[in-house]
Amino acid sequence: MLIDSHCHLDFEALAGDIEGVMARAAAAGVDGMVTISTRVDNFSTYAAIAERFQNVWCSVGTHPHNADQELHIQTEDLIRLSAHPRCVAIGEAGLDYFYDNAPREAQATGLRRHIAAARSTGLPLVIHSRAADDDMAAILEEESGQGAFPFVLHCFTAGTDLANRALALGGYISFSGIITFRNAEEIRDVAKIVPADRYLVETDAPYLAPIPHRGQSNEPSFVRHTAAKLAEVRGIDLATLGQQTTANFARLFAKTGLSA
Structure with missing residues (x-):
């Protein structure tokens, strides 16, 4: 059993063939997935997808690329x-200094509002962090000092420093198809040190298709390739990885009602 902890079923590449996407996921042994919000103003779309399929759930949040466009969204709205x-x-919320599509101040403001919502509801915060390791770690540590909140660093692309600082705060780390890429040795090194009760797998579909589908549109069924590579890196079999990541998902995303 595998769970795709992060995908975007509302994006055109997947929404145009949603029945086929779901059928292929089931055939690949992917038994559940979370379709992740990038704009709170589109929440009704994510909710409708999750209502349609019993093994799909959704989130609510503003991607850092859109942070300045949703500054009207307050913590109370998220709650x-x-x-x-x-x-x-x-979520997903966070910091993206690689593209800098939104002012960094707006990204940080949005992130802190999402943290407050996660703290208040007990729901996990799905964090996007790219090329912003120092600021992300500092915000997580500062905000955790005001009260713990559950979170996952999705599509992990950073080094061991951010990983260790996030893990010290009780966070989880999710690995995507990037782990199969030839130049992803640093990420594979991180994957070796994450405790067995703190890691997840995801696709971030329709982006970042793993080898052997790199360059194609990604979809939840492909999480099996990511899982197989991650199992190889960690020196375990795929069945064990499936058990561990599914249990971790059930614990972190407790509202799904899945049993850990």
Whole structure:
């Protein structure tokens, strides 16, 4: 059993063939997935997808690329929308200094509002962090000092420093198809040291298709390739990895009702 902890089923590449996407996921042994919010203003779309399929859940949040476009979204709005029975997480929110599509101040403001919502609801915060390791670690440590909150660093692309600082705060780390890429040795090194009860797998579909599908549109069924590579890196078999990551998912995304 595998769970794709992060995908975007509303994006055109997947939404145009949603029945086929779901059928291929089931055939690949992918038994559940979370379709992740990138704009709170589109929450009804994510909720509708999660209502349609019993093994799909959703989140509510603003991607850092869109942070300046949703500064009207307050913590209270996130809390209110997250009460939807199929909404199991806050985010994705965070910092992206690689593209810098939104002012960094807006990204940080949005991130802190999402942290407050995660702290208040107990739902996990799905964090996007790219090329912003120092600021991300500092914000996580500062905010954790004001009260713990559950979180996962999704599509992990950083080094051991951010990984260790996040793990010290009780965070989880999720690995995507990037781990199969030839030049991803640093990420594979991190994958070796994450405790067995703190890691997840994801696709970030339709992006970042793993080898042997690199260059194609990604989809939840492909998480099996990521899982196989991650199992190889960690020196375990795929069945064990499936058991561990599914248990971790059930613990972190407790609102799904899955048993750990």
